[in-house]
Amino acid sequence: MNRKNLAKWTCMLGAVVGLASCSIDMPKEVPTSFETMTVKKSDIELPYKFSARMKGQNDVTVTPQVSGQLMKICVTEGQQVKKGQTLFVIDSRNAQLELEAAEANLQAALAQENSAKLEYESNKNLFDKKIVSSYMLNNSENSYKQAQAAVAQARAAVNRAKVELGFCTITATVSGVIGEIPVRVGDQVSALTQLTMLSGNTTMYAEFSVTEAIVEAMVREGLNAEEVEQHIANLPEATFVMKNGTEYPHKGRVVSLTGVVNAETGSLTCKVSFPNPDGHLFSGIQGTVVMPFAEKDVIIVPQYAVVRLQDKSFVYKVQADSTATAIDVTMSGTGNGKDFIINSGLTEGDCIVTTGANNVTEGQKVLF
Numbered sequence: 001m002n003r004k005n006l007a008k009w010t011c012m013l014g015a016v017v018g019l020a021s022c023s024i025d026m027p028k029e030v031p032t033s034f035e036t037m038t039v040k041k042s043d044i045e046l047p048y049k050f051s052a053r054m055k056g057q058n059d060v061t062v063t064p065q066v067s068g069q070l071m072k073i074c075v076t077e078g079q080q081v082k083k084g085q086t087l088f089v090i091d092s093r094n095a096q097l098e099l100e101a102a103e104a105n106l107q108a109a110l111a112q113e114n115s116a117k118l119e120y121e122s123n124k125n126l127f128d129k130k131i132v133s134s135y136m137l138n139n140s141e142n143s144y145k146q147a148q149a150a151v152a153q154a155r156a157a158v159n160r161a162k163v164e165l166g167f168c169t170i171t172a173t174v175s176g177v178i179g180e181i182p183v184r185v186g187d188q189v190s191a192l193t194q195l196t197m198l199s200g201n202t203t204m205y206a207e208f209s210v211t212e213a214i215v216e217a218m219v220r221e222g223l224n225a226e227e228v229e230q231h232i233a234n235l236p237e238a239t240f241v242m243k244n245g246t247e248y249p250h251k252g253r254v255v256s257l258t259g260v261v262n263a264e265t266g267s268l269t270c271k272v273s274f275p276n277p278d279g280h281l282f283s284g285i286q287g288t289v290v291m292p293f294a295e296k297d298v299i300i301v302p303q304y305a306v307v308r309l310q311d312k313s314f315v316y317k318v319q320a321d322s323t324a325t326a327i328d329v330t331m332s333g334t335g336n337g338k339d340f341i342i343n344s345g346l347t348e349g350d351c352i353v354t355t356g357a358n359n360v361t362e363g364q365k366v367l368f
Contacts, residue, residue, distance in 0.1 A: 034366050035355035036318055037305070039346050041297045047335040052208035052240070052272070052289040054281050058174040058200030064090055065167040067190040075178050080279060081198070083175045088195055092168035099161035106154035113147035120144040174200035177279065199283040204276045206240055206252060206289050209267040232257055238272045240281075241288045250275050252289075299342040305354040306331065306340055315346065316353040316360045324353055324360045 072089035075081060120140040126132040179197035183189060237251040252274035272289055274281060306313050306329065313331060316324040329345030346352070353360055360366070 034353050034357075034360065036351050036366065037301070037354050039299055039301065039342075039348055039350045039352060041299055041348050043294060043296045044298060044300055044334060044339075044341070045292045045294050048291045048293055049335070050208040050210065050270075050289045050291070052206040052287060054240075054274075054283055054285045054287070055205045055207055056176060056199035056201045056283045057203040057205060057273070058176065059283055060173055060176075060198040060200065062087060062170065062195045062198050063191060063193060064088070064170060064189050064195065065191060066090060066095065066164055068092075068094070068168065068188070070183055070185055070187045070189050073181065073183075073185055075181075075196075077178055077181050077196075079178045081172045081176065081178060083172055085172045086169055087172055087178070087198075088170040090168040090170070090189065092165055095161065095165040095168050099158065099165050102154065102157040102161040106151070106158050109147070109150040109154040113144070113151045116140070116144040116147035170195065172198055174198065175202060176200040177282065179283070197283070201276050201279060201281060201283070204274045204281040204283075205255070206238075206272045206274060206287075208270055208272075208289055210257075210270050236292050239290045240272075240274055241290060242285070243287055248274065248281070248287075250277075254291075295341065299346055299348065300334070300339050301342055301346075301352065302354055303338060303340055305352055305357050307357050307360075315342075316357055316366075317346075318351040318353060318366055322366050323363050324366050326362055327352075 069091040070088060071091050074086045074088065081087070120137075120143070123132055123137045123140040127134065127137040176199045179199060181196045183193065183195055187193075189195070232254050235254045237253055240248040240252060242248065252272040254270060255273045256271045257268055272291075301315065305315055307315065307326075312328060314326045314328050317327045319325055327345050330343045331340040332343060334341055353366060
């Protein structure tokens, strides 16, 4: 071997030794692993959610029953008031004068009645002594009865004037909270003027619409009309969630369900009653009513076991030879963000891929 070949072989040997000393890691094939589960039926509690609007149990529109100038506003917007508390005062001077005039007329009527009575009694005595005729007696008796009727009318006028005077002071018909007050002191008001809205907020109603299908699910036991009311009373307690996600601490109960379906929307109106001891709920606020309903004997799978492709959903069913086959399924949500209810496509006892389902290909051998 000449020097030229010896040098060539020396270089090649050095390169091999250099590669060995660098310890280069070559890529290795890592087998994919999957987790599986055997499908079975179970019971689950589903949260039904409805968009709702709060309304006071006794929302009262406050309007005057007499016309006049508004002299005083005794409350402020948002103020909590008691039943019987004074809210507004209307100019009562005319009403006071009407009352005084009615009382004066009553006194005159009483005096006339007394005179008529004396004349009747006098004529009666004279008639018994055969001094006056029966015509005079009957005439005085009629005058006395007319005087009595005039007194009754005068008393009614006094009472009416007192009522009119009382209308000048407007009081709260229920305990609650004052809404917007669109009027100001000095305004001329009448029976058509809305002074404010008084919301009786010790108990609040959450009103929302439910579809016929949901109602049928609520009473699917086939209850007759007499039993529906009792069934509604036995429905689970409801929770009210504010728009900001805060859950109202007190639970509510369904108190009514309209028996007539709205022809335009195909829905019924439902009311859930919520106690409001701290006055935290107000008429008009919106939120979500959440009611839990039990679903029995349903197939539940984790969401990551379902593969979605465009408008289709499927799971991979493990065959007897450990290969995976895609099965079309229909499903519905559970509201917990973790599981699906499988409505069709699977039967109890089927084995499906859960973890790693997105990496499975049709006919692939599934590693247990």
